[in-house]
Amino acid sequence: MHTLAIIKPDAVGGGKTGKILAHLEEAGFVIRAAKLMRLSQAEAEAFYEVHRERPFYRSLVAFMTSGPCLPMILERDDAVNHLRTVIGATDPAEAAEGTVRRLHAENKERNAIHASDSPENAQREVAFFFPESDVRRLWGATVR
Ligand code: GDP
Numbered sequence: 001m002h003t004l005a006i007i008k009p010d011a012v013g014g015g016k017t018g019k020i021l022a023h024l025e026e027a028g029f030v031i032r033a034a035k036l037m038r039l040s041q042a043e044a045e046a047f048y049e050v051h052r053e054r055p056f057y058r059s060l061v062a063f064m065t066s067g068p069c070l071p072m073i074l075e076r077d078d079a080v081n082h083l084r085t086v087i088g089a090t091d092p093a094e095a096a097e098g099t100v101r102r103l104h105a106e107n108k109e110r111n112a113i114h115a116s117d118s119p120e121n122a123q124r125e126v127a128f129f130f131p132e133s134d135v136r137r138l139w140g141a142t143v144r
Helices: 009-013 017-026 041-047 057-064 079-087 101-102 119-128 130-139
Strands: 004-007 032-034 069-074 114-115
Touching: 004 017, 004 079, 004 119, 009 017, 009 057, 017 032, 017 079, 017 101, 032 130, 041 057, 041 119, 069 079, 079 101, 079 114, 079 119, 101 114
Parallel strands: none
Antiparallel strands: 004 069, 004 114, 032 069
């Protein structure tokens, strides 16, 4: 089973990419695809469309377009639930000890990593960043 993670611009810019990738691999995830990229305004707005009416939407889009980020497809059993546990609560002050956000996030917005919150969203978010043909080229068969 697969899920989508994004190492966010605060963590990429802060030199935490390697530590976070190691954390995810040690938690049993296989990295099936990864792409260092800078989101355009339109991409960030579309990705976070569900939050359009929230007060933090403009700020979130500005943050997510502020520098490179690293979207990736991660695989393991029960990937969506496991990854949500491994990253911790949205606000690092509330995240459990040893979680990615507790260890690496700055605050509730600049919180180091995104993870899909349901299997349906994982499918949508994987497709948002990774055309099936790209994934097939990497592994010889689709992982979606
Ligand atoms: P997630 O699923 O834990 O990432 O949290 P949400 O889906 O609720 O929010 C999406 C992203 O918006 C979070 O990861 C944060 O980067 C940002 N965010 C969420 N809540 C707040 C908030 O109250 N203030 C600000 N500035 N950003 C927030």
